[in-house]
Amino acid sequence: MSKPLLRLNDLTIAFDGSVVVDGLSLTLNAGETLAIVGESGSGKSVSALGAINLLPSNAEIRGGRWLEETDLSQLSSREWNGVRGNRVGFVFQEPMTSLNPLHRIGKQIGETLRLHQGLSGQAARARAKELLEQVKLPRAEELLDAWPHQLSGGQRQRVMIAMAIANNPALLIADEPTTALDVTVQQDILALLKELRDQHGMGMLFISHDLNLVRRYAERVCVMYQGKVQEIGPVERIFSQPQSDYTKALLAAEPEGRPATLSANAPLLTARQLKVSFARPKTGLFKRQPPAFEAVKATDLTIAPGETLGIVGESGSGKTTLASAIMRLVQSKGEITLGDASLSTLSGNALRRQRHRFQMVFQDPYGALSPRMPVFDIVSEGLRFHYPNLSQGEVTERVHQTLREVGLPESCAARYPHEFSGGQRQRIAVARAIILEPELLVLDEPTSALDRTVQKQLVTLLRQLQQRRQLSYLFISHDLAVVRAMAHRIMVLKDGEVVEQGPCLEVLASPQHPYTQALIAAAHLRRLSE
Amino acid sequence: MGWITSRLSPITHRRLAAFKANRRARISLWLFGVLFILSLMAELIANDKPLIMHFEGQWYVPLLVDYPETEFGGFLPTRTDYLDPFIREQISDNGWAIWPLIPFSYQTLDMQMTRPSPAPPSSRHWLGTDDQGRDVLARVIYGFRLSVAFALVLTAGSLVMGVLAGGVQGYFGGKVDLVGQRVTEIWSGLPVLFLLIILASFVQPGFWWLLGIMLLFSWLGLVDIVRAEFLRARNLEYVRAAKAMGLPSRLIMWRHVLPNAMVATLTFIPFLFTGAIGTLTALDFLGFGLPPGSPSLGELAAQGKNNLHAPWLGITAFMTLAIMLSLLVFIGEGLRDAFDPRHVKASAKPTQGAQHV
Numbered sequence: 001m002s003k004p005l006l007r008l009n010d011l012t013i014a015f016d017g018s019v020v021v022d023g024l025s026l027t028l029n030a031g032e033t034l035a036i037v038g039e040s041g042s043g044k045s046v047s048a049l050g051a052i053n054l055l056p057s058n059a060e061i062r063g064g065r066w067l068e069e070t071d072l073s074q075l076s077s078r079e080w081n082g083v084r085g086n087r088v089g090f091v092f093q094e095p096m097t098s099l100n101p102l103h104r105i106g107k108q109i110g111e112t113l114r115l116h117q118g119l120s121g122q123a124a125r126a127r128a129k130e131l132l133e134q135v136k137l138p139r140a141e142e143l144l145d146a147w148p149h150q151l152s153g154g155q156r157q158r159v160m161i162a163m164a165i166a167n168n169p170a171l172l173i174a175d176e177p178t179t180a181l182d183v184t185v186q187q188d189i190l191a192l193l194k195e196l197r198d199q200h201g202m203g204m205l206f207i208s209h210d211l212n213l214v215r216r217y218a219e220r221v222c223v224m225y226q227g228k229v230q231e232i233g234p235v236e237r238i239f240s241q242p243q244s245d246y247t248k249a250l251l252a253a254e255p256e257g258r259p260a261t262l263s264a265n266a267p268l269l270t271a272r273q274l275k276v277s278f279a280r281p282k283t284g285l286f287k288r289q290p291p292a293f294e295a296v297k298a299t300d301l302t303i304a305p306g307e308t309l310g311i312v313g314e315s316g317s318g319k320t321t322l323a324s325a326i327m328r329l330v331q332s333k334g335e336i337t338l339g340d341a342s343l344s345t346l347s348g349n350a351l352r353r354q355r356h357r358f359q360m361v362f363q364d365p366y367g368a369l370s371p372r373m374p375v376f377d378i379v380s381e382g383l384r385f386h387y388p389n390l391s392q393g394e395v396t397e398r399v400h401q402t403l404r405e406v407g408l409p410e411s412c413a414a415r416y417p418h419e420f421s422g423g424q425r426q427r428i429a430v431a432r433a434i435i436l437e438p439e440l441l442v443l444d445e446p447t448s449a450l451d452r453t454v455q456k457q458l459v460t461l462l463r464q465l466q467q468r469r470q471l472s473y474l475f476i477s478h479d480l481a482v483v484r485a486m487a488h489r490i491m492v493l494k495d496g497e498v499v500e501q502g503p504c505l506e507v508l509a510s511p512q513h514p515y516t517q518a519l520i521a522a523a524h525l526r527r528l529s530e
Numbered sequence: 531m532g533w534i535t536s537r538l539s540p541i542t543h544r545r546l547a548a549f550k551a552n553r554r555a556r557i558s559l560w561l562f563g564v565l566f567i568l569s570l571m572a573e574l575i576a577n578d579k580p581l582i583m584h585f586e587g588q589w590y591v592p593l594l595v596d597y598p599e600t601e602f603g604g605f606l607p608t609r610t611d612y613l614d615p616f617i618r619e620q621i622s623d624n625g626w627a628i629w630p631l632i633p634f635s636y637q638t639l640d641m642q643m644t645r646p647s648p649a650p651p652s653s654r655h656w657l658g659t660d661d662q663g664r665d666v667l668a669r670v671i672y673g674f675r676l677s678v679a680f681a682l683v684l685t686a687g688s689l690v691m692g693v694l695a696g697g698v699q700g701y702f703g704g705k706v707d708l709v710g711q712r713v714t715e716i717w718s719g720l721p722v723l724f725l726l727i728i729l730a731s732f733v734q735p736g737f738w739w740l741l742g743i744m745l746l747f748s749w750l751g752l753v754d755i756v757r758a759e760f761l762r763a764r765n766l767e768y769v770r771a772a773k774a775m776g777l778p779s780r781l782i783m784w785r786h787v788l789p790n791a792m793v794a795t796l797t798f799i800p801f802l803f804t805g806a807i808g809t810l811t812a813l814d815f816l817g818f819g820l821p822p823g824s825p826s827l828g829e830l831a832a833q834g835k836n837n838l839h840a841p842w843l844g845i846t847a848f849m850t851l852a853i854m855l856s857l858l859v860f861i862g863e864g865l866r867d868a869f870d871p872r873h874v875k876a877s878a879k880p881t882q883g884a885q886h887v
Contacts, residue, residue, distance in 0.1 A: 327774050329770060329773060329774060351776075352776040352777075352778065353776070354776075355774065355775060355776030356775075356776060359774060359775070360770075360771065360774045362767040362770070362771060363767070364767055367766060367767040367768065368767040368768050368771055369768055370768045370772075370785075370786050370789075371790075372789045372790070373785070381772070381775065381777070381785075382775040382776065382777070385775070385776065385777055385781070386776065429771070432771070432775075436775070
């Protein structure tokens, strides 16, 4: 056993009296990866930031903290500057915002070198280039002079890693380093981190909510729930024989089951040669207009009553644009038919009168509900508009009935959205959509902002609703586990084009297109229990 | 009150708390409120008629009813001049009268003055008289009310027009926005003061004339703010959800976008308000404002300029304007700080839910 690198002893963190992390004790050895796992709000990020004093001043930190022989709780702020960025490196969650947009890449890496190693000029540039090569960025020389906005999310995260390891830190803290990235990129970044850890003999504190990743890239796991440690142990033991109830629940939380089988039916929704393009701005006054950007290339799709069509793809593949086109929220070319109505030819008031037949649930449960309206008004708004003849009593009755149907108590009608959790808000959003008794429900990543356990409940709810009301779903997600639990058929989208489609299980079992294969390999789906 | 505050969103709570924590703004708001309410009752405080009187066994309300002089033993069937020594004697011999605190209205010429006007402050005229022998304090009280009323109506009008124009441009965007922006740019290039001065040579501008013309231009400042807020809000998910629900644009703008755009707009209001008072005073000072005889602070300042040997005129005008505008600026600063997200965040307690918002 190697010497302990980071030791936390009974670490307790409170904000204005409310305890967020309660009695966390752990040790991290050099050359080892310790993962902290938990749902949002479990205190996993706060404990890592608290250990190295990166919390706002109203945080109260108690307990022992040692980095090798240094007692971290005794350091002055000047001494901290020598520790952070030098002996401890960080990789944050959001690569889009953690680089300064006004400085070139080379300069940003050079800054840490100058501060901690005194390198400047050509020496810093040479070392920065070496670092970019270490994190396996192609054309390192050119990238030194690139601006952050010219890089993709994965490339930026590599730059962040290069900055974190620039001074050969003993400890690397990676706070959800891949959450904002596409699944195929996630794998590469984590493999890189693991390789660098082995090369430099660093200890790594890996914070994540994704059990699949933790299982493959960590040696030991610390499970946290509401600020308390549930369990610490080697990965194999935790995953094969979890001790605490919470860990068991977390492991069982992957969405399961399959949608109900359906009988062959005439399609409810038909889209033919659906195309969406956005005009690019002219580059100069007398230049010719550049060709339009095709977000969705000619696509055909059909959905039968009671059927779920899953649409899978990474960010930028045109999933959401396709959904908006079907919802007639963006301009599109091609035909869209819903039952007997040709949606693509309608506009203005005539289209508005059809809208109660197709509804949408959005991705972000925090942004999709107006913060200034009580739940009753949010849910009843569409009803009052489409059926102005309903009396107040009838509206109230319908709202209460719908809230019960999505598993919320009637009493929440009088409350405001901010009083609810993410999962509950998403239920409110579903209630707002189904109160109009739509035939088609477009679900745009409805589960991606939710924790696993909550995802599972929502998937179950959606399947129940589908059976009871014969709803058709257009289900968009990048999460194959959720799609498998929801969809009858899937369509894989890449750069606005359908690369593969077919019955869900068939595609998942034997993908034909290389892109689908990569997606499925990255997702590490568990075997279906049935 | 508890019921109202419990219905407010936590952000509003925090803003209210931040405003209350700002002592200067809170006191300014109280002071300004008290002054404005007092000035609304100007007729009860400064008037040249008794509020109520009892004469030869009968009740009279001169404040509300004009009685001819013959009622009180005079000779002419005209409106009674209650400051006339003969009438005063009649009243004190045959009954009694309750007078306001200041027995002069803003246009009363004091005929019983012992000194030439402008007369310095004395026990009869607390802030002296102006060069026509009118009581300065009475004119200040009425002038304050007129200025604030003018600013209130102008602000309300600008708010309606600015929010309407900015909202339509921001919400629809595209060509509407492009054309609308160019028109407002041209419109805001017109010189307002010159237009007013030219107009003053055609018509005798009164309260409503001035208000109308200034309203044509004062809404321009709001357009940019409201437009930016609407541009941002129209892509929020709950606005798209409302669109997907089939709500017409006017309902979406009214119910979903406007409440969120009002925050930036509210912050702007106190400054619109002070601007309106400033412009009205400037016009009056130049002589292109309200008709002669109206109680106006600008006219008082002009008199101060013309009568440098009577410093109480200039000092009063200056102090009144300075106090009124300072109070408004302090209130505005308090509002702005309360609505400043950085300020609110610093004083907010981090909760578990806060990290998602």
